[in-house]
Structure formats: C-alpha cells, structure tokens
Amino acid sequence: AGNVGLDGVTVSGPSVPTVTFDPAGNQSIPVSNLLTLAVTVTPSGSGIQSWSLLTGYAGASSLAGGVFQMTPAAGDANKTFTLTVVATNAVGTASNSVQISVTPYTPPVPVVTFSPAPPYEIMATETQKLGVAVSPAGSGIQSWTLLPAYAGSATLVGTNFTFVPAQTDGPNTYTLSVIATNVHGSSTGTASIAVAEYVTPPPPGSYIITFEDATKGTYAAGNVTLNGREWELAETYIGNLETDRKFGGKAARVRYSDTLLAALTSQSPLLSGGVGWISLWYAAYGNDVSNAPAFAIEISESLAGGWIAVDSFDAAGVSNLTYRSVDVDVNIPIYVRIRAVSGRPEGRANIDNITITPYTSGAGTPYEAFLLQYNVTPGDPGTAEGEDLDGDGATNLQEFNASPKTNPYDEASKP
Incomplete structure (x- = not known):
C-alpha cells in the first residue's frame, strides 16, 4: 500500500459544541411573567452537560427538552441573572450565557x-x-x-x-x-x-359604484366589473388598507403618472336616457396628502376620443373624503372618465362612491326648455340668449322668439 498526499485541501474534523438561544441576546421579563428560550446544541452528537442561573433567584426555572423557562418571583425584581448552559461531545465542552433582567410587576390593567x-x-x-x-x-x-x-x-x-x-x-x-x-x-x-357631509340620496335609476363588489391588486391597466358595467382601471388599484380613505371596505386608489394614463374609464356608454349629474368622494391616500394628484371628470360619445372635461378637482391637501358633484345634463348615453391630470409622479388619491344619475328634462325656464328640445345643454358655450350657437346670423333668443320657433343648433333653420 502507498501513501496518499492532500495538497491545498482542508479537512475538518469534529468540533466542540456550540450553544445558541432563541430569541437571541439579553432578555428582560417582568415579575410573575413567563420567559421561554429555546436552547440548541450543535453539532449532532453533542448534548447539554449542565446549566446554571446565577445569582440566586426566588422564582421557578427549568431547562428540559431544549426549552428554558423562568417565572421570576417578587423577590427577583430589579435583579439581573446569568443563564449559562454547558454542552459537551467527544471533542470537548463549551458554554454560552445570556443575561436576564427582571423588572417589577406591572398589573394587567384593561x-x-x-x-x-x-x-x-x-x-x-x-x-x-x-x-x-x-x-x-x-x-x-x-x-x-x-x-x-x-x-x-x-x-x-x-x-x-x-x-x-x-x-x-x-x-x-x-x-x-x-x-x-x-x-x-x-x-x-x-x-x-x-x-x-350629508348628501341628498340619488334619484331612482342612478348608477352607483362603491368598489365593494370588485378586486384589483395591481396598478397596471386592466378591466374590472363595477356594479354590472365594465370599466378600465389604469394606474388604479382597488384599495382596502387602513391608509385608504373609503366608505365601507374598499375604494379606488389612483396613482398619477406623467407618462401613463391614470384613469377610470367606462367601457360602454352609461344610462340609456342620458346623464343628469356625476358625483364622487375623494381624498389624498395615506401620507400622500401633499403629493396627491388633481383630477378631471370627462365625458365623450366615443372611447376613441373627443373627451370633454365637465369638472376638475384637486386631492392635494384633502385628508378626509370630500364630496364633489357636477351637472352634466346630456340626454344621450355617454362614456365617463375620471382622470388624474397633474401632480407629482406616483402621488396617490382615493375615489369612492361614484354616482351617475339619469338625465331629466327639468329645465328651469321656457328658454332652457327650448334649448333642451333641440338637444342643446343650457349653460354650454354659445347657448346664452345673445349668442348665435349655429352661426346663422340670428341670436338664440331671436330663434326662441320666432313663430314658429327655429332650431338654434341648425344653421339652415332660422327666422
């Protein structure tokens, strides 16, 4: 038989034991409370030889099955004890210690x-x-x-x-x-x-979004069903955290981006008879009070474009849910979009309880009723009595006073 040489190879043999405590580090425990520490000895084949708790103590203590327990008595208050565990194996012995400070008893008030x-x-x-x-x-x-x-x-x-x-x-x-x-x-x-604040309940037939019936755990654009209608939520999360300002358990959490669309957009026209007014509640999310974005409420007859802003509001500085309402008064079904339009990137705000009411022809004056008769919304640009909406040379009031009345929205129809 010959000799075998090992060059540059470290060969490890058995080692002395190692004692560890869990939780690690020095401990503190009030009088009459139970302290529990797991005691582990490695490597395999090692075992606990002995243990001690010094100085003398009045309470109960034990070390069994790898678990140390101690319940200090009143006489142990304001003292520090040293738990030492000695372990042994075929190679040798080693020990480890932990300091245990006992504080006075704290009565368990409610x-x-x-x-x-x-x-x-x-x-x-x-x-x-x-x-x-x-x-x-x-x-x-x-x-x-x-x-x-x-x-x-x-x-x-x-x-x-x-x-x-x-x-x-x-x-x-x-x-x-x-x-x-x-x-x-x-x-x-x-x-x-x-x-x-108190808000008058919406009329029958209103479409209301509370977000309680939907789940969306990402800001990435995606479609969800909200009260039976499909919406795209872009840079929008449905939040349920303590830091989400919300009624009930959920609200939309919109994150502003200067490169991506951040909006809630209906994917079909809403309310077959048209839209009366749109309302919602908003607030800054969590600690984003100074960074929350500003929003626009927009409507369109097409998803492809032609969006018209009918209202705007700023969530920055708003720490409690705040009500916002805008009259739309469009007598045809329309798409609705609530879009974050400006702010600091990644600033967030909550939107909750969106309400869209059905259109009614409740014009306050005969002149307003006249405009609505021709699908013209009172208050829109060009609808004042002295203006000429269709550019036919006759003012809107002249078309209203004509006998018979003429269409203020049709250049071919004039007094």
Whole structure:
C-alpha cells in the first residue's frame, strides 16, 4: 500500500459544541411573567452537560427538552441573572450565557380594542357599528362618551356600539372613548369616527359604484366589473388598507403618472336616457396628502376620443373624503372618465362612491326648455340668449322668439 498526499485541501474534523438561544441576546421579563428560550446544541452528537442561573433567584426555572423557562418571583425584581448552559461531545465542552433582567410587576390593567380595525368614515345618516373588546378576563366597561355633541343617536349595548349621525352631524370627526376597569386599575380606549357631509340620496335609476363588489391588486391597466358595467382601471388599484380613505371596505386608489394614463374609464356608454349629474368622494391616500394628484371628470360619445372635461378637482391637501358633484345634463348615453391630470409622479388619491344619475328634462325656464328640445345643454358655450350657437346670423333668443320657433343648433333653420 502507498501513501496518499492532500495538497491545498482542508479537512475538518469534529468540533466542540456550540450553544445558541432563541430569541437571541439579553432578555428582560417582568415579575410573575413567563420567559421561554429555546436552547440548541450543535453539532449532532453533542448534548447539554449542565446549566446554571446565577445569582440566586426566588422564582421557578427549568431547562428540559431544549426549552428554558423562568417565572421570576417578587423577590427577583430589579435583579439581573446569568443563564449559562454547558454542552459537551467527544471533542470537548463549551458554554454560552445570556443575561436576564427582571423588572417589577406591572398589573394587567384593561386593554380596550375595537373591531373592525380603523379607520372609520361614514356619510351623515349612515350607520357605524363597532365591536368593543376588553381584556384580560375580569375586566369590564365602566363608561363611555362620544364627543363632540351630536344630533343623531349613539348606543353601547353590551359590547356593541352603534352610531347613526343626523344630517347636521357632518362634516365632523367624533371620538368614542371607552373606559374599562378591573381590580388593577382603569384605562381608556379611543376610536375616531369621521362623518362626511350629508348628501341628498340619488334619484331612482342612478348608477352607483362603491368598489365593494370588485378586486384589483395591481396598478397596471386592466378591466374590472363595477356594479354590472365594465370599466378600465389604469394606474388604479382597488384599495382596502387602513391608509385608504373609503366608505365601507374598499375604494379606488389612483396613482398619477406623467407618462401613463391614470384613469377610470367606462367601457360602454352609461344610462340609456342620458346623464343628469356625476358625483364622487375623494381624498389624498395615506401620507400622500401633499403629493396627491388633481383630477378631471370627462365625458365623450366615443372611447376613441373627443373627451370633454365637465369638472376638475384637486386631492392635494384633502385628508378626509370630500364630496364633489357636477351637472352634466346630456340626454344621450355617454362614456365617463375620471382622470388624474397633474401632480407629482406616483402621488396617490382615493375615489369612492361614484354616482351617475339619469338625465331629466327639468329645465328651469321656457328658454332652457327650448334649448333642451333641440338637444342643446343650457349653460354650454354659445347657448346664452345673445349668442348665435349655429352661426346663422340670428341670436338664440331671436330663434326662441320666432313663430314658429327655429332650431338654434341648425344653421339652415332660422327666422
């Protein structure tokens, strides 16, 4: 037999044990509380030889099955103990230590929590319900308040809180304070409830988007169904986070881009008889209050183009949901688009409760009724009495006063 040489090769043999603790690092535990540490010894074949906890302690401690437990007694308060574990194997022994500081006993005063999780925001006359939980066992609700003063109704029956603000209670923010007590003392839990201004309910036949029936977890452009109609949501996420300003559980979260379309666009004309007015609620998203974008509400007879802005609003600086409404008064079905038009790139805003109402011919004057008769919207450019909408040389008022009346939107029809 010959000899075999190894050049440049490191051959590792067995090593002394290694002792680790989980969680790692020095520990702190109050009197009467349980501290648990997992103790691991490596490599395979190693084991715990002994352990110690010094200096002397009054509480209970144990190390079994790789788990160390310690429950300090009152006499251990304000002391620091050293846990040392010694491990051994065929190669040798090694140890590791951790410092354990014992703090005075802290009586378990009550903890008040609310469900669902915040934030809480409702429109005036809607209902906010909260579950109120108090722990630990043996704690209970002593009293509660809702401030400032409100005209609506609020009750706390058992652990169920209900608040129905009146029309005059918004816009405002109310603080629910619940005081709980037990043998160790008392504590107070609070919840803020934002009440938006009262808005007259939309008329029958209105198309309303609450986003509660849809899911979209990306900003990339994609189509979703909102209350039975398809919409393209571009740079738009359907958000359900605490930082999303919303009624209910969801709202659109629009992110402005200076290179990409950031908009909610209907993919079919809305309301067969035309559109009366469009309303929505908006606010800056989360911490984007100073960076939130500005928007335009736009309409068109075609998805291919011809978009007309009928209103604009800016979400920058708006921290609570704010109502916006614009009269459209178009007596044909139209496409609707809500588009972020300016702002800082990636600035975000929430849009919720979009309402589109059906067109009605409720003209306030005979002259306005005359314009609507010819599908001309009062208030549009060129529709004033002294203007000549169709450029036929006769003013709109002259065409209105003619007998018979002539079409102000048709150059061939004139007095």
